[in-house]
Amino acid sequence: AVPFAERAAAHRTIAAAVRDQPDRYAWHLAAAALDPDEPVAVLLEQSATLAQRRGGMAAAARAMERAGELSPAEPDRARRLLAAAVLALLAGEADWVGDLSAEVLAFAADPGMRTEARLNIGWGLLWSNRYADALATLLAVSAQAAASGAPGPAWDAVGMAATVVHQTGIATASAQVLAALAAL
Secondary structure, three states, X not given: OOOHHHHHHHHHHHHHHOOOOHHHHXXXXXXXXXXXXXXXXXXXXXXXXXXXXXXXXXXXXXXXXXXXXXXXXXXXXXXXXXXXHHHHHHOOOHHHHHHHHHHHHHHOOOHHHHHXXXXXXXXXXXXXXXXXXXXXXXXXXXXXHHHOOOHHHHHHHHHHHXXXXXXXXXXXXXXXXXXXXXXX
16 A cells, blocks of 8 residues: 555565565565566576476466566567466466467567567467367468468468368368468
8 A cells, every 4th residue: 555666665575685585686676666677577488497397387477577667678678478378378377378369460560570470369269168269370371381481380371270170170271271271
């Protein structure tokens, strides 16, 4: 209930006391940060790596998401948010994957990052059982990626689109996936 300045000061004090505990140190510094702060973003990225090694994909995704929020440079922000989306994907959090990826689409200019974000959105739709939306998104990603000379993401998108066919058995979906495969 106290003003942010007092809370931030308390978090900085706690961070100083737990400096030998990298995760807690990073999170307390992050809680004290109001503006972008690259050194704290780096600490959170390291914390995410440690959490991932321990098998804590959701914790790793949260740390990487906050690292992205604190990143002053747009490419670092996009890279970290995409990494958070992949970690959220590994944690099985389809809606979170979509939210993180949509955030990247809102500001990232890099075509590769935009393609990766759209592919993540397609995955999220697929695993949320929104098959029609997933199919449309994934086929569009495949066509766009193929046209821009990125065969890897194009094939990944078609592979996920084939999962829609497998899970639904919809004949029109099968024809669309076969046409996308023929185009590749």
